Amino acid sequence: MIFMTDFARNCLCLIAFCAFLAGPIAPAEAKQDYKRTVEKYSVPDVTLVNQRGTRVPLRSLLQSETPVMFDFIFTTCTTICPVLSASFTNFQRKMGPESKKIHLVSISIDPENDTPKKMKDYLKRYDGQEGWDFLTGSRSDIDKVIKAFDTNASNKMSHLPIIIIWSPASKSWIRIFGLISTAELIEEYKKAAAK
């Protein structure tokens, strides 16, 4: 220490003090707020399979007057999917009879593993009611969907929390990035459906 200049010594002290402070005031692991954007998507012409084994042309979901809310999950997911799915469960509960006016669609990003049976079991675990479907398909078709919706899910272990709402009334797509409370999700749905 005796060979250090005052400036160097004070710098060291400052660095040490900052290091001490850095832990307790570091930002939280993830923000709770979410990002909402209006997007344009071109839905690929693919046919997927739902939890009952029924083939579902993806575009056909958009041809009714029912709004559709998509998320992208897989049945053995660790963190994001359980929260997204619990969010869908609670959405249906809170909306009550009105939940039948919106179609919830979870799309598997792990299609090799997610068979109709596994998806059916998954929906049962989450107490999924009528109006919530889970779709899987061939890897190539799922890749097209992942790309079309820009979900960054080609590597399922680094996928992102995304919910996408299709509003037939306004012919618009609302993209919600981030985990979201039920109150916020209901508000977003109502805003999308009202237009």
Added chain:
Amino acid sequence: MLKNNDQWPGLLFAALFMIVFSLMTCSPAVAAPDIKTLNTVAGFSREKALKLGEDIYRRGILPTGEPVRAIVQDDIPVTGTMFTCESCHMRSGLGSIEGSVITLPASGPKLFKPLTAAELNDDLRLAVFKDKTSLSIRRPAYTDETLAIALRHGADPSGRKLNAAMPRYLLEDGDMEILIFYLKNLSASWSPGVTETTMHFATIITDEVNSRDRKSLLGPLEWFVRAKNARADYQRKKTAGRQFVEEMDRAYRLWNLAVWELKGPPETWRSQLEVYYRQEPVFAILGGISTRDWAPIHAFTEEHGIPCIFPVTDLPVISETDWYTLYFSKGLVQEAVAAAQYLEGLPEATPNTPVLQLFGNDPESAVLAQTFRDYRVSQGRAKPIDLVIEAERPLSREAADSILAEHKNPIVLLWSGRSAPATAEIMMRGPQKPKVIFMSSTLLGDAVYALPESIRKSVYLTWPYQLPGEIKKGAFSFMNVWLKPQETALANRTIATKAYFTGNMLVEALMHLKTNFYRDYFLDVISMIKDQTSKIPVYPRLSFGPGQRYASKGCYIVQLSQGPSPELIRRSEWVVH
């Protein structure tokens, strides 16, 4: 020595910082409760409390049998039937990272000391600290009281609010005590098979495996061991005399690979395995090979909690819940399911067409037949007509005519090994010939390409590997690292490729493991590895995930092209739903 009084405030700060930093980083023994002094936990014996804690952590079930309840994202009620602590913190409790959500370790040794970068693996370290070399303290050590606050109210000991995805648990005091007790014991000491200098592994070979296949398994595995151990001198010199040694260097161990040879009938394997394990406990079993049912080995690893990664077997144990063996695929079961699924879409499969299974009296054929039958029944279809035949010998003309006279123009599943092409040819000669015939390429082996041209259009094969025509040129050049070019033809390329992949996965997993030598974490880490589409040329894709134990999920249905050098023609997707 101090010439200027102005220096004092700065030095005082530095000294103060050093004292506080030392207290926060070097006193786990002070912060951690002495769990050995507890005789009962919430009124239960320690053993019972551990079991109850495991039920809460892994299965989301309270001691009352009710599911755990919690709130996530401020207003979403969740229960233990939806997901559990293990879903995010993993079985080892050492956490995970997925997209933008970070799950920090929840094991006792990590919770009850300050959280610093050194406590996290590289992925978590970068995500939390943004800097792998950070010295900052993320949070002080938990106590029982502050941990209960975190679990109930989502605030850590520094007052920082935890991510809203972390459930806020509605736990009674007794349940909380049990859960905290369980966490204190979670990944609390290294798994067996690891010493200060060596990691012990084994591979298992049963005595009916031929020398070529044996060499194909051992060659790559032993090469990885040699490569690892060749670094010993470098590691010693690198760390000699250093006060601070990076965790990666502290994690370095020599590898020891024992070869556990199992002799005699499978019912004697278990006792042989127990002897080997008593003599030298291993951290994990690498690969292994048998042409017989893997079940006795599976049961041994499951009961001892020993990870067994990627054994070479066509007869794995199929289980949705077993944990410790990670297979390449479901083997013959996968092939039978693929055949059954493909059959559903065939125009020949009309409601009145009989479905006939002819299968040999060997375990492999029996597994194919049983699986096909079960799958048909699970889909609400009629059971197939089952007939046992001799696997080694083609069906006689008389026998074939007799069968076809009774079951005219059937769809045939012919699970009978290398004699199947000859049997198929005989069956296809008569007027009541089958509409189509399915066979297993695994049972046929090299005889796949011996299918007579006259019946190729009527024969479908299950093919649980990448198609030869879609494997990139040079994909097997890795074999040259342990075999001379002229020797590569002497090896079974598929087995060697699998063994080489096993070695690669071991290297990758241990790189993430660092000094966290816990078997459960080893499997947790592998489960978080991204899908593999290029590291193993014999499969189109291997995928992983928590609890997933069969990495390859698909199987093609193929036919053979015409001509003297036939090629495989793909007739199905890799995975059919």
